[in-house]
Amino acid sequence: xxxxxPALHLxxxxxxxxxxxxxxxxxVAIEKYVPEIQEKLRHKGFPRFLKGQVHEIALQLDGAxxxxxxxxxxxxxxxxxxxxxxxSNSVAVHTNRYSNYETFEEHIKTAxxxxxxxxxxxxxxxxxxxxxxLIRLKSNEAWREYxxxxxxxxxxxxxxxxxxxxxxxxxxxxxVGQLAVRCSRSGQPFPPDLLSSSLAYSLELAKEEIVTxxxxxxxxxxxTEFKVSKAISTLEQLHESLDKVFMAAVTSxxxxxxxxxxx
Numbered sequence: 001x002x003x004x005x006p007a008l009h010l011x012x013x014x015x016x017x018x019x020x021x022x023x024x025x026x027x028v029a030i031e032k033y034v035p036e037i038q039e040k041l042r043h044k045g046f047p048r049f050l051k052g053q054v055h056e057i058a059l060q061l062d063g064a065x066x067x068x069x070x071x072x073x074x075x076x077x078x079x080x081x082x083x084x085x086x087x088s089n090s091v092a093v094h095t096n097r098y099s100n101y102e103t104f105e106e107h108i109k110t111a112x113x114x115x116x117x118x119x120x121x122x123x124x125x126x127x128x129x130x131x132x133x134l135i136r137l138k139s140n141e142a143w144r145e146y147x148x149x150x151x152x153x154x155x156x157x158x159x160x161x162x163x164x165x166x167x168x169x170x171x172x173x174x175x176v177g178q179l180a181v182r183c184s185r186s187g188q189p190f191p192p193d194l195l196s197s198s199l200a201y202s203l204e205l206a207k208e209e210i211v212t213x214x215x216x217x218x219x220x221x222x223x224t225e226f227k228v229s230k231a232i233s234t235l236e237q238l239h240e241s242l243d244k245v246f247m248a249a250v251t252s253x254x255x256x257x258x259x260x261x262x263x
Contacts, residue, residue, distance in 0.1 A: 005243055007100060011259030014133040014214075016203065017194060019094035020108050022231050023126035026089040033118050034073050037086065040114040041075040046084060048076035050198055054087065080200035084111040089125075091115045096199045101239050105232065112228045124226040127177075128219030129238040131246070134189050134203075135212040135254075143185075143212065146254040151183045151214075163210055176237045177220030181245060184213045191215050214249055216242050 027033075038049055053069040076083040081097040084107075093111045098104060115121070135146050143152055156164050170181040184191065189203060189211055205211060218238040224230070 004240060008243060008247070008255075009100075009261040010255065011261065013098075013258060014135050015098055015131060016134045016189065017094065017096055017130075017132040017197070017199075018098045018104060019092055019130050020104070020235055021090055021092035021126070021128050021130075022112065022124055022226075023090040023128075024121045024226060025123040025125060027119060028088060030086070030088040030119075031071060031073075034086070036118045037073075037115055038075060040117065041084060041111070044110050044114065045077055046075040046082075047078055048074075048080060050074040050076065052198070074198055076198070080198070082107060083199060084115075086115060094197075094199065096197075096201060105235070108235065109228065109232060112231060116226070116228060121226040123223055124231060125223050126219060126221045127231055127234045127238070128217065129235055129242060130215070130217040130219075131242055132191065132194065132216075133214040133246070135214065136205075136209070137211075144251075146250060146257075147183075147212065148249050148251065151249060165210070174218070174241050176234075176241060177218060179241060179245065180215075180217040181249065182213075182215040182217070183249075184215070185210060186213075187211070189213060214246075216245050216249075218242050218245075 050073070052072045052074075054072050070087055073086045074083050075086075079097075082095040083093070085092040085094065091111055093104070093108050095104065095107070135143075137143070137146075151168070153164065153166055153168070156162060165186045167184045167186075168182070172179055182191065187205065187208065187210055188195075189205060190197070191213060218241050220234060220238070
C-alpha cells in the first residue's frame with residue numbers, strides 16, 4: 001500500500017486487538033460452502049477450525065425482545081492469534097498479534113480471495129476496520145500522562161472520589177465514512193462485544209486494577225459491487241484516519257513510554 005502518513009512504530013504498543021470486516025448480502029446456505037473454503041484456507045496457514053453461534057437480541061417496540069442465533073465459522077492459525085471469521089453475511093479477519101498494517105492487509109486479501117472464489121460475493125454493504133488499545137498505569141503514574149485532556153473527564157479528586165469508572169463515545173463523519181471513538185475506564189480490558197473472543201489471550205489484570213480501553217472503529221455503510229481490490233482500497237483509506245485519531249488521542253509522553261521508533 002502507499003501511505004500518505006509515515007508508519008508509527010512502537011516497541012511496546014498498547015494495541016491488543018484488530019479486526020477488519022466486510023459485510024455482504026446474506027447467503028442463507030452458507031454452511032454448505034464451508035468445507036471448500038476451509039480446504040483453501042487450511043493450505044494458507046489456517047489449520048484450526050471452530051464452529052459456534054452468535055446470539056443477538058432485537059428490542060421490539062410492541063412486545064418482548066426477540067432472540068436469535070446465527071452460525072459462526074472460524075479458521076485460525078496454529079497459535080490461535082489470527083483468525084478468519086465467516087458468517088452468512090460477513091467475513092472478518094481479527095488478530096491479537098498485530099505487527100503492521102501491511103502484514104495484516106495480506107491476511108485480509110487471503111481471506112477475501114478464498115471466500116469470494118467459493119461464494120462469488122456480488123454486493124458489499126459495509127466495510128470496517130477497528131483497533132482496540134489497552135492502557136495500563138504503573139505506580140505513581142496518572143492518566144493525563146497518556147491521554148489527551150479531552151478524554152480525561154472530571155478530575156475525581158476535585159469531587160472527593162478516589163477514581164472513576166467511566167465510558168464515553170464520540171461519533172462523526174470523515175471523508176471516507178463514519179468514525180467512532182470509545183474510551184472506557186474500568187476493570188475490564190475488552191469492550192463488551194469482544195468478551196467472548198475466540199483468540200488465545202494470556203492477558204490478566206491485577207486485583208482491582210483500573211485500565212483504559214481506547215476503541216477506534218472506522219467504517220463505511222454503502223451497497224456497492226463487491227471486488228476484493230475495492231474492499232482493500234477502502235480499508236487502506238479507513239486505516240489512515242485511524243492512525244490520525246490514535247495520535248490525537250494519546251500524548252507525546254505516552255508514545256515515548258511505549259518506545260516510539262523515529263523513522
